Amino acid sequence: AGTEIPEPGPIRLVGGPNRCAGRVEVLHEEQWGSVCHDDWDLNDAQVVCKQLGCGDAVLAPIGAKFGRGFETIWLDDVNCTGVEAALSECPARPWGDHNCYHGEDASAICADSGITISTSVRLVGGPSRCSGRVEVLHNGVWGTVCDDQWDLREAKVVCRQLGCGTALSALPESKYGEGKGPIWLSDVNCKGTEASLTECEVKPWGDNICNHVEDASVECSEVDIPEEGPIRLVDGPNKCAGRVEVLHDNRWGSVCDDHWDLKDAKVVCKQVGCGSPLSALGGARYGRGSDIIWLDDVDCNGTEESIFDCKARPWGEHNCYHGEDADVVCAGN
Template identity: 65%
Template structure:
């Protein structure tokens, strides 16, 4: 439960010269030097903050007058005035560091109960894990009904773990085995302890351990953002989703994976909003554990670990189902430099690229399925079905940024393809290029048999891995086939 050093993860605080690490003279670290606290105005309110910060239970007393001996270094804090809700002593109001009119005869002390009433279990540190509380001398869990970031904040502050980064439910850190002590916890956020929050009576609940609540606090020494990454993509804001658990990176299964889930990833990584949520190992197969499955975010979470999902490592997937994300990225990602406009779907339309802070079009000279395929893949829209030219989706009105684009088909982004220099073209907007991607098609529909060229199309389009494939060839439908489907009323 406690760090062996006895030093808080949030602030450099310790109790010395006492009978235990939870009783003694208060010392704080500043400018890489330990110093004491003057006892002017020192009382139980300040002592409670110290005890909570060190994970030492409640404050029993706040001895003054160097009860635990006089220090010999700096006197760092004077006239400390806590409200009692602070997560660390350094957050309390006080004179500037080192400014005082005291001597070491006035060094402040604290005596804590030393018995915590709450701790985090099965997490990567004492400041992240399943929340457990003690009642009637028995540890038990908290149900995640109504559990949110405000409740988690009280837990983090009570443990001296800083602020709450996330409030995962669904037994994210494993299921407990004892009583479920608290349900429908509803904290205001100002409470000094979880037991002060409104909740059902102790032990009164309608939950099971699959709903055990958890927290991830800032004082865990790990960043919630650092526990997530996108790999094998064109930038840090596009790629296969990987999460860190038990010091091992693993993937996320694409079961139920959608734009809402992808949006949380983009937000957590500071990559803007989600453009797409590719599945089926679009960015390659991972090789380590599949940590998360059946992820279901509401869209309000601040981190992926806060979303509902199966317990860590519990899945029925393989790496061919690894989930991916493509974010807009507010920074410099290659992925944000592309969009399809002027159609009813984001996976079909006039191709526009972003350059010098302005959107512009692409000339249709040499424009073909290889080029369109790169666009569709970059946007997470499947494969290219057709390459409408001649401003099929209307004429743009700004720059024509790219001309004579010549992709090999393996590029991760259109900007990686060979082309004339940016803005160098001999085109007009009547030649603006377009794309229709496979992910733009609706669900399979019944249709009459149609003949296109030398192939007879059966009555159904098959639906495989989120892309429509023609049953005869099992390849993406040709332009003429798409035209046939359009005649049946299936409009890309």
């Protein structure tokens, strides 16, 4: 005994549409935990996808794209070459050693998930690969799309083609700058269900009377920022200060300021991705909530990953009114 080759450590993808896309979780000491996205890239995702028998990696999303984990963060600074048989073989920090929070959980999208990324369309000039001016590849040359008849149905197809979630907006008039090169497509008319723009009704390649001022753009939902977790700060000067509200039973509610202090604020600030706390305020400093009061007598020790891990009264049980709503101000903005 003792000479057997260890099995590759168990690994899974959670929060995605199927077992081949989602947040990466690894099992260590009989506990599942997530992986921090520092240095996370396609080589790391490739190892995960192969390990799960899910084909090649398509994307390596960062920023808790498939929701935030709840347990330990097991791995950080993972640096695979892409040929390892298991994630546990890749160089990384020691188990549990990290400088991350769950808003930085790494994910993998594998080919067998059914999510594919088109190489013939791209978004340029925007803040991320999922927003910008639409460009399509034809005969080896990238060109733009004219905004005639451009609307959310076409944007929806582009977002799907890029594995970028749903379309938030279809923007005309070179919102993300004027392209160079040819204007390839015009009068694109999609139903919104097509797999690619070229399946939509459209004029022949290059046949149009447009100029680059009319270049079409789209903004898709799947940008590299942490999804809104079940907690938020509202009515403050920025997203890192305000009245604390938590989501329970699909309903947002406030937190009573009884026993509210800097340790509670520390957990909230970390959970919303806003760094360290500057102050823990009471007395509805940022206005009164209008719905239910969900939490009271919250007592965090300051090290919890989430306010839901702190001691408190049962959901909805309190002796407060909205004039006692709790607020925080965090260092981030």
